[in-house]
Amino acid sequence: MSRDKRLTFKKRLHIIKHQMxxxxxxxxxxxxxxxxxxxxxxxxxxxxxxxxDDLKRTMxxxxxxxxxxxxxxxxxxxYQHFAAIDAAAGVSRELSLFGNFFTFENFWLGLTLVLPIVxxxxxxxxxxxxxxxxxxxxxxxxxYLVTGMLVPLIVPVDTPLWxxxxxxxxxxxxxxxxxxxxxxxxxxxxxxxxxFLFFAYPTWMSGDKVWVHQxxxxxxxxxxxxGETILGYLAQNxxxxxxxxxxxxxFGFIPGSIGETSAFLCLLGGLFLVFSKIASWRxxxxxxxxxxxxxxxxxxxxxxxIISESSNFYGLMSFDFWQHLIVGGLAFGIVFMATDPVxxxxxxxxxxxxxxxxxxxxVMIRVFNPAYxxxxxxxxxLMNVFAPTIDHYxxxxxxRRRMKRRKQARIYAPTAAAEELExxxx
Amino acid sequence: MPNFLVNYYDRKALSSIFDAKFSNPNGYLMSxxxxxxxxxxxxxxxxAELTNSKAxxxxxxxxxxxxxxxxxxxxLVKEGAEVKAGEPIFYNKDIPEMQFVSPVxxxxxxxxxGARRRILMIKILADKEQSQVQxxxxxxxxxxxxxxxxxxxxxxxxxxxxxxxxxxxxxxETTPKSIFISAYTTAPLAxxxxxxxxxxxxxxxxxxxxxxxxxxxxxxxxxxxxGNSPMAQLSGAKIHKVxxxxxxxxxxxxxxxxxxxxxxxxVWTLSPQDLVIIGECLLSGIFNPERLIALVGSxxxxxxxxxxxxxxxxxxxxxxxxxxxxxxxxxxxxVLTGLRSKQDxxxxxxxxxxxxxxxxxxYEFFGWNKPVFNKVSATRALTFSWMQPKKKFDLxxxxxGEHRAFVVTGMYEKVFPLDIYPLQLLKACMVKDxxxxxxxxxxxxxPEDFSLTEFVCISKQPHQQIIREGLDLLHQEIG
Numbered sequence: 001m002s003r004d005k006r007l008t009f010k011k012r013l014h015i016i017k018h019q020m021x022x023x024x025x026x027x028x029x030x031x032x033x034x035x036x037x038x039x040x041x042x043x044x045x046x047x048x049x050x051x052x053d054d055l056k057r058t059m060x061x062x063x064x065x066x067x068x069x070x071x072x073x074x075x076x077x078x079y080q081h082f083a084a085i086d087a088a089a090g091v092s093r094e095l096s097l098f099g100n101f102f103t104f105e106n107f108w109l110g111l112t113l114v115l116p117i118v119x120x121x122x123x124x125x126x127x128x129x130x131x132x133x134x135x136x137x138x139x140x141x142x143x144y145l146v147t148g149m150l151v152p153l154i155v156p157v158d159t160p161l162w163x164x165x166x167x168x169x170x171x172x173x174x175x176x177x178x179x180x181x182x183x184x185x186x187x188x189x190x191x192x193x194x195x196f197l198f199f200a201y202p203t204w205m206s207g208d209k210v211w212v213h214q215x216x217x218x219x220x221x222x223x224x225x226x227g228e229t230i231l232g233y234l235a236q237n238x239x240x241x242x243x244x245x246x247x248x249x250x251f252g253f254i255p256g257s258i259g260e261t262s263a264f265l266c267l268l269g270g271l272f273l274v275f276s277k278i279a280s281w282r283x284x285x286x287x288x289x290x291x292x293x294x295x296x297x298x299x300x301x302x303x304x305x306i307i308s309e310s311s312n313f314y315g316l317m318s319f320d321f322w323q324h325l326i327v328g329g330l331a332f333g334i335v336f337m338a339t340d341p342v343x344x345x346x347x348x349x350x351x352x353x354x355x356x357x358x359x360x361x362x363v364m365i366r367v368f369n370p371a372y373x374x375x376x377x378x379x380x381x382l383m384n385v386f387a388p389t390i391d392h393y394x395x396x397x398x399x400r401r402r403m404k405r406r407k408q409a410r411i412y413a414p415t416a417a418a419e420e421l422e423x424x425x426x
Numbered sequence: 427m428p429n430f431l432v433n434y435y436d437r438k439a440l441s442s443i444f445d446a447k448f449s450n451p452n453g454y455l456m457s458x459x460x461x462x463x464x465x466x467x468x469x470x471x472x473x474a475e476l477t478n479s480k481a482x483x484x485x486x487x488x489x490x491x492x493x494x495x496x497x498x499x500x501x502l503v504k505e506g507a508e509v510k511a512g513e514p515i516f517y518n519k520d521i522p523e524m525q526f527v528s529p530v531x532x533x534x535x536x537x538x539x540g541a542r543r544r545i546l547m548i549k550i551l552a553d554k555e556q557s558q559v560q561x562x563x564x565x566x567x568x569x570x571x572x573x574x575x576x577x578x579x580x581x582x583x584x585x586x587x588x589x590x591x592x593x594x595x596x597x598x599e600t601t602p603k604s605i606f607i608s609a610y611t612t613a614p615l616a617x618x619x620x621x622x623x624x625x626x627x628x629x630x631x632x633x634x635x636x637x638x639x640x641x642x643x644x645x646x647x648x649x650x651x652x653g654n655s656p657m658a659q660l661s662g663a664k665i666h667k668v669x670x671x672x673x674x675x676x677x678x679x680x681x682x683x684x685x686x687x688x689x690x691x692x693v694w695t696l697s698p699q700d701l702v703i704i705g706e707c708l709l710s711g712i713f714n715p716e717r718l719i720a721l722v723g724s725x726x727x728x729x730x731x732x733x734x735x736x737x738x739x740x741x742x743x744x745x746x747x748x749x750x751x752x753x754x755x756x757x758x759x760x761v762l763t764g765l766r767s768k769q770d771x772x773x774x775x776x777x778x779x780x781x782x783x784x785x786x787x788x789y790e791f792f793g794w795n796k797p798v799f800n801k802v803s804a805t806r807a808l809t810f811s812w813m814q815p816k817k818k819f820d821l822x823x824x825x826x827g828e829h830r831a832f833v834v835t836g837m838y839e840k841v842f843p844l845d846i847y848p849l850q851l852l853k854a855c856m857v858k859d860x861x862x863x864x865x866x867x868x869x870x871x872x873p874e875d876f877s878l879t880e881f882v883c884i885s886k887q888p889h890q891q892i893i894r895e896g897l898d899l900l901h902q903e904i905g
Binding site: 010013014034035036037038039040041042043044045046047048049050051052053054055056057058060061139141142143180181182183184275276277278280341342344346347348351391395398399401402403405406409 | 468470614686688689690691755757761762763764765766781783785786787788789790791792793794795798801802803804805806807808809811821822823824825826827828829830831832833834835836837839840845846847849850865866867873877878880881882883884885886888889890891
């Protein structure tokens with residue numbers, strides 16, 4: 001019975017699809033149709049059989065790796081809010097996983113704060129994608145499925161929704177659609193959105209108040225709470241020792257952008273993406289190496305006494321090099337942003353260079369940026385711009401090898417090309 | 427003599443042979459191993475059982491002109507004319523000495539034309555009593571290159587020789603730097619060459635000896651490392667033992683590993699079964715288009731081998747072995763590179779495999795996100811073919827997704843063993859950047875080299891078509 005119903009539903013959609021063919025709204029209908037049913041398209045010539053994966057499946061895999069982070073972030077949002085209130089009231093709080101972290105209270109607060117952001121992110125972003133698909137008459141491409149999930153995870157929890165909407169419009173239109181849509185963009189759209197928020201609304205997006213729910217609103221009142229991130233502490237030359245333990249930082253029980261805090265979940269997500277062969281392990285590994293290298297250099301400078309303890313940069317420079325990986329957005333950026341195949345380096349050798357420089361620059365900007373002690377998104381955006389150049393030189397290497405081989409080769413057929421080669425060698 | 431001294435003298439002897447080889451290409455036999463690591467073995471249902479049946483005699487034979495890309499045919503006979511087997515029926519307009527001969531004696535039944543009167547198909551109604559054109563035999567051992575060339579052109583054997591770059595029929599006025607023959611098949615369900623070449627050693631040897639005279643370089647023959655190829659003992663050829671997953675068996679992969687093509691160079695390639703026809707023709711003076719072909723695929727009830735002739739109706743052997751389903755696709759060739767045909771179509775000029783697989787024109791509920799156990803995938807994104815390395819899959823012609831822009835990177839490199847950047851070359855072809863196409867190595871490849879990248883492509887781009895169009899453009903602009 002139910003099977004028959006589904007068949008008729010399938011058939012009905014098939015008929016509508018053919019009625020819609022050539023009409024303006026066809027891409028919009030097809031987007032919903034292909035969401036429900038994998039299409040009935042067949043191959044023509046060339047490879048008559050195709051592998052099981054398509055872009056939807058690929059994007060879906062990335063989203064799956066982000067789901068644990070999203071859920072964790074809801075708990076953490078609530079937890080950080082209540083912890084800050086306790087701290088302001090002078091009540092000391094001991095973290096206990098099932099005592100005061102995974103509680104319904106935390107989750108509910110997080111849900112009510114994070115879910116609207118997710119809805120706005122997908123709503124606005126997909127709306128623009130649909131509009132562009134209809135105007136340009138192409139299918140709705142799946143690029144935004146991941147962007148729409150990344151955006152909520154990299155913004156502060158109290159970001160006003162209208163601000164987010166404006167940023168998404170900017171990011172999707174200027175960051176992606178003007179270049180031709182999914183697959184054509186130069187900058188990572190999610191990071192473009194983040195950068196737009198940062199540069200357009202700096203008072204909202206930086207400082208020590210935005211990272212915990214209500215920290216901003218309560219400023220100056222009797223109920224004031226702190227909303228500082230670890231990097232913020234360090235930038236002011238305060239030590240985090242005694243405030244946050246290593247395990248807090250690693251597992252993510254710290255303030256920060258909604259989804260960036262847990263290096264542990266980023267690690268799991270990264271492992272899943274590498275295992276499923278969706279994301280490039282080369283970028284991840286080299287970025288970690290790059291970050292460690294820069295951290296070591298800074299540690300060396302601090303240890304050698306080249307800068308004084310009163311220097312503005314001392315706090316961040318003397319921060320243990322490997323701990324850079326577990327605070328701020330570095331882990332999240334490396335796993336989910338740097339590995340974006342469209343904006344990253346596209347050659348295997350290029351990926352090593354690209355990832356290494358991302359790690360290096362992230363830590364460098366983090367230490368030297370006075371306004372906002374986080375550098376990952378800027379480093380990745382910068383390297384997005386340089387990725388085609390890196391690829392260019394890697395590919396030139398291949399071309400040079402081919403040219404050299406040709407010069408050494410003995411050419412049997414005296415064609416025009418051979419004569420041209422003679423002329424070149426002479 | 428102590429061991430190290432033997433090695434020393436061997437090496438010395440070897441290097442002197444090496445110097446001599448250009449003057450005497452047929453002088454010695456050397457074997458090298460090629461191991462391919464990058465690739466993907468696609469294990470499908472419906473491999474042909476190693477038994478040979480004789481196909482029912484076909485009434486109609488046909489030339490499908492799509493088999494000869496880039497060749498403009500000019501008819502020698504009119505509709506209704508009577509021809510003998512081996513009699514030329516059309517020739518290449520640009521190279522008149524390149525003739526195509528009838529596989530059977532009979533009447534030219536139809537010359538089907540398409541847009542702008544382009545010839546699409548030539549059909550020949552076979553006579554009951556077959557009569558053959560008997561050519562004057564030549565002694566292939568003593569004949570020189572010119573004599574061999576004119577013999578091959580006259581007898582209609584020439585079109586079996588393909589050239590790179592461009593994947594056209596070789597131009598008889600040119601000289602290739604070397605000739606490559608792959609007797610190792612890795613394509614899914616493709617005919618097992620070790621089986622079909624059994625007992626053909628004499629013909630193969632004759633053909634290889636003759637072809638060796640057409641190049642100052644070597645004749646390279648690749649055989650499977652584990653197999654028992656009748657070609658292993660050929661003299662006058664360099665034998666390479668190849669192992670690894672598909673595309674290790676593609677001649678393009680082997681060329682790239684053995685002696686890559688540079689700009690301005692020509693390489694000829696042949697398939698071993700065509701060598702048999704050439705060899706038999708050299709020995710007997712008769713063009714015999716008989717061929718052992720594999721009928722494969724999950725749509726076939728009893729997949730097995732058939733003896734038939736080039737251009738025969740596919741129905742003559744398809745229905746003899748029975749079909750499992752009603753809606754299936756007949757492919758002239760293997761499932762990755764073959765040309766689409768029909769149940770009443772004809773065996774192609776070059777192929778020795780006919781694949782029949784189910785059509786996949788149906789929707790699949792939430793096909794993009796549910797776990798997949800019954801399809802092949804190069805990833806592990808909820809696809810589980812990696813857990814079932816021994817399983818035989820029943821793939822249909824569904825694209826498993828819609829056409830998209832290139833997004834994911836690094837996938838093609840995993841299945842593309844050539845020293846070429848596949849994604850960048852495809853993009854260069856798409857934007858018609860001739861310089862870039864040349865520099866990135868378009869001269870070295872033909873569409874079939876991109877069959878596996880097309881298979882794994884997440885964006886469902888038509889790689890082989892892109893490469894074909896790129897080659898055509900390059901040929902048109904540069905020549």
